[in-house]
Amino acid sequence: MAFAETFKALADPARREILTLLKVGRMSAGEIGSHFDMTGATISYHLKILKNAELIYEEKEKNFIYYSLNTSVVEDMLLWLSDLRGEQDEKN
Amino acid sequence: MAFAETFKALADPARREILTLLKVGRMSAGEIGSHFDMTGATISYHLKILKNAELIYEEKEKNFIYYSLNTSVVEDMLLWLSDLRGEQDEKN
C-alpha cells in the first residue's frame, strides 16, 4: 500500500511547494528547480519521492522531463482525513 | 505555522493509528500503548508530537492522562488537499 508513502511525501515543505507549483500546469524538472534554492540533484530526489508516492507523473519530451500533478491519490487522502474528522459532511 | 508540523505528524503510521484509535473516544496513554508493541516512553514521544501538531489534546484526571482527537486542524488539511486536488467539488 502506497498510502503511507503518500503521507511521508507530503511531510516535506519543499515537496508540498512543488505540488503547489504544478497546480498551474506541467513543468520541467529544471523549471521546478528554478523556484528553489537547491541543487538539481536535490530537486530530482524530491521528484522521485513524489513520483513513488504517485502524487505526480512524468512525461519525457525532447530532452526534458515534464512533471504534472496526479490527484487520484490526493482523493484517497481526503477520504482518510474526512473519515478521521468524523461524519459531519458525508459529501466530501 | 503549525501546518507543516501537522503533515509531519501524520507521516508516521503509528501516529496515524493512534488517531484512528481515538476516533472511538478518549483514551489514556497506557490504554493507547497497549495497542502497540512499543514502550511507554515511545508512545509518549508520539503523543507529544501529535499534541504539538494540535491533532490531539490531553486532560489530566486522577493520575491518568486522557487523550482525544482534535479535528480542527484536520479541517485545515482537508482544505489544503482539496485545493490541491482542484475545484471539482467546492463543497469539501
Place this chain on the structure above:
DNA sequence: AATCTAATTAGATATTTGTCTAAATTATAG
C-alpha cells in the same frame, strides 16, 4: 561523431527521527 544540455544516479555527510533503558515526576492510596 563530438559536444552541449537536461536530468538522474552515486556516494558522502550532517541532521532528524524513532526507539530503547533508566531516571524523574506527579498524583493516589494506604
Place this chain on the structure above:
DNA sequence: CTATAATTTAGACAAATATCTAATTAGATT
C-alpha cells in the same frame, strides 16, 4: 508520609532523510 502506579523526560543510538558535489545517462544539435 511513604509506597505504588501512570506517565514523561533524559540520554543514547541506529536508521532514515535531505542535502551536496561529482559522475553518468540520454537526447538534440551541429
